[in-house]
Amino acid sequence: MTAVTPAFHxxxxxxxxxxxKRxxxxxxxxxxxxxxxxxALSQAEYVGDDPARITAMLSRAFATPGTVTFSCGGIGATPDDHTRQCAAAALSRPLVLHPGAADLIRERMRDVAAEQGLPYEPDRPDNVHRLNMGMFPDGAAIIPNPYNKIAGFSCSQPGGGAVYFVPGFPVMAWPMIEWVLDQHYAEHxxxxxxxxHSVIVMGAMEASLTPLMESVEREHPGIRVFSLPSVDHPQYGRHIELGVKGAAQQVPAAWVRLRQGLHEFGATLGPEMVRTL
Incomplete structure (x- = not known):
């Protein structure tokens, strides 16, 4: 049986x-x-450094079955970083020092000391504080960080969703997200x-074209019909970009059906566009 593809958030x-500011x-x-x-991405949300809002958002992510959420930012150890604590609260689990994350943090501190020609002092207060970046909700798994070894983490709720926590810095976050996808979701x-394949439909209203859109999707399973309306385009004025998308071998037949329907409708058509995704 083919595994159901999760919804990515x-x-x-x-x-x-x-x-x-950024x-x-x-x-x-x-x-x-x-x-x-x-x-494809199904949903995206933005939230400020507000613990209550972050916790509520993460609670929904953990409680939603069949979802994979990437959370970017707030996993450092400064006073405005709340994501680790909010993840623990959302899961009703304690924060604990992850042994693997702690080892990586200590390895990073040794590297930095060596680069600076200084002795490694694990008990120095600032070095002890850095271990807080390895405090994750109990049961978390680490996500390796190829940039500076300071790991991210992942947690899931039985019967719910999985959330992957990465830093806010793109240079770290993006390869970590790639690693998660390649390691855990390659089967999908x-x-x-x-x-x-789309066309500009001049002066049309979406409501009047909806029956055609529905019939194309019904007659061509696996194809998605899309419409992008515009009311003030400098060249076309009010118009809709109407098109079909899907597997390359399925699109031509669906496109012929859509074009036929538009001609029967009496639509005034502008340029066509073909895009490989």
Whole structure:
């Protein structure tokens, strides 16, 4: 039996994103990483450094069966980092020092000391504090960080969803997300070429085209019909970009059916677009 592909979600944490101090780069990259593997993002949420809101968001993620959530940001050990504590609260588990994460943190501290030509002092207060970055909810698994060895972590709820926690820094987060996908979800990859074929429909209303869209999807299982309306395009004015997308070998027949339906409808058509996904 083929395993059901999970729904992939993203949570982006940080006041700096919501205030506009920093522009989020994670969302487009996660979409890209999933798309390269024939997968798609189903949901994305942003949240500031508010423990109650983060906990509520994570509680929903853990409670939702069949979902995989990537949480980016807030897993450091400064006062504005709350994600580790919120994950523990959402799971009703204690925070504990993960032995593997602690070993990696100590290894990183030894590396830094050697690079600086200084002795490694594990009991120095700042080094002891750094071990807090290895405090994860009890039962968590680590996600290796190839950039500086400070691990992320993952947790799941029986019968619910899995959440993978990575840093807010793209240089660390993105290879960690790739590792999670390649290590845990390769069975769901669909590297069959996907195609999108669309046309500009001038002056049309979505409601009037909905029956045609529904019939194309009904007659061509596996194909998705999409519509992107615009009301003030500088060249086309009010229009809809209407198209079909799916496996490359399935799209041509669905496209012929859609075009036929548009001609029968009497639609005024503009340029066509073909895109490989």
């Amino acid at each position: 993203a949570i982006i944490v940080g006041d700096e994103i919501l205030s506009g 522009a989020d780069k994670h969302l487009t990259k996660i979409i890209e990483l999933l798309g390269a593997r024939g997968l 990859f669909n590297r069959t070429p996907q195609t999108e």
